[in-house]
Amino acid sequence: MKIQIIGAGLAGLSAACALTEAGHQIMLSEAAPQAGGRARSYFDKQLGCRIDNGNHLLLSGNKDALRYLRRIGAEHTLTGPDEANFPFHDLKTNRGWTLRLNHGRIPWWIAAPSRRVPGTRLADYLALKRLLQARPGDLVEPLVGHGPLYERLLEPLAIAALNTMPDIAAAQPLGAVLAETVERGGFAALPRWARLGLSESFVDPALAWLQQRGAELRFGERVTHLPPNQPTILAVPPWVAKELMPELDVPDAFESICNLHFKTPRGPAEATFHGVIGGLTEWIFLRETVISVTISAANRHAHLGQEAIAAQVWQEVCQVLGQTLKLPPYRVLWEKRATFACTPAQLAKRPGPRSPRPLVALAGDWTDTGLPATIEGAIRSGEAAAKALLSQI
Structure with missing residues (x-):
């Protein structure tokens, strides 16, 4: 049948x-x-190149997505580092750091100041346990919303994963993401993205x-x-x-996502990404011919015009890259009903x-x-x- x-x-x-x-x-x-x-x-046609209609970062613990790619013979089309490294840049302090998870299930990276979020203490990471044990009515911000770990990691992670602002977002789905990736160890949290395109x-x-x-x-x-x-x-x-x-x-009820694509040839440099806090920009994806930026839970920015948002985001991209570059040709893609409000x-x-x-x-x-x-x-x-x-x- x-x-x-x-x-x-x-x-x-x-x-x-x-x-x-x-x-x-x-x-x-x-x-x-x-x-x-x-x-x-x-x-x-406006940029004269091929782009994705959105930016998506997978993790090596996304077993269903990876099994799907293996089934269709496309697992080799993903790229990413061999270590669970997540570079971040704080626009307010103009400081960068990299979160470095160890491969095994025992999270000894938490005990290493050079691997964890700057300014955090060991006790701060009990917030991860609270997320893993979240109940149906728990909200992200009331549950874990205080201190440098929240501001520099959990808040941007929640916005990206849930596409909903943490003060109203349910904590349980974020805990589910952590349970399938970070809790299993760095080997299940290796960043992965499409080498050529979605x-x-x-x-x-x-x-x-x-x-x-x-x-x-x-x-x-x-x-x-x-x-x-x-x-x-x-x-x-x-x-x-x-x-x-x-x-x-x-x-x-739905939330939007704003993606921006800037055409700026970088040559055959290895593709990479940055998490960004303290500005409009949230995630930067650097590819050979395009720099792409994602802003999640974007309903809060709906009052901004395309020119204004592109100018500010490009200024922030330049700050992260440590360069002063003229605004290149760009495309702003605003998906009004990208996901349901979580x-x-x-x-x-x-x-x-x-x-x-x-x-x-x-x-x-x-x-x-x-x-x-x-x-x-x-x-x-x-x-x-x-x-x-x-x-x-």
Whole structure:
């Protein structure tokens, strides 16, 4: 029996690959003219080069994302250091430092001042334990929000992982991220990112893999209703899922992400990244021809125009790099509904992979994966939806 998958973002692609590997025939439908959703690459005519529509940093403990890449033969397309090193720069003090985790599970890096966050004490790191033990109603800032560890590490980490400001963000999903990465040791927290682009790693190899195995791929086709008695995985944004299935309860509050891309050839230097605190800029990704910047939980900056935000961010990039450079050509990409707001109230609205209707399963980073809305969560949701659907067939 043919299984229909609606939506070709990473959740839909993950479900399609899992079901194809299980021996099922797949029809994958996507309303957009291309696959990838919020994690894809495209040629930007304004910059005259290829860019990602967003920046995504994975960790080596993201086992579902790495298994997905191995399945489609694309694990080699990621790059990153051999050590769990995270460089940061404080714009207010103009000081840089690098967080250096050791590989093993025993976190002796906490005892080494040269490896931990500057100005922190051993006792400060009990905050990590509080996050790991967070209860459903706990918020990040009230739980751990004080001192240099919070200001220089936990706050930027929470904003990046949850895409929600820590004073209203649920602590439990952040604890889940830490449990699967940092708590397991530095070997599970190695930074990883796409060497060439998101599509080259996560999308194009998956489409080729599916086509080689007979999957039917349809782009530019919007599905307006769910056919009865048709095994289906609904891998679309929550508001689209609600339109197709009005009885479904879904998250309905969202946060934006602002990504900026500056075209500035650096030559064949090794790609790297920086965490930034004290300004608009939060993460800088340095590539061969483009410097990209991510600002998460960006609803708070919605009043800023593109020219203003680009000028300030570029000034901050120059400060981090220790250079004075003229503002190059740039592109500002503002995703208004990038993720659901990761608050306790919105977490309660996340459905599991089983929908209220028989033979229909749900996938997407907005479903209840136990994680915030990340690539790892999206890919995990596709696997869970495939299992939920197969249990009904």
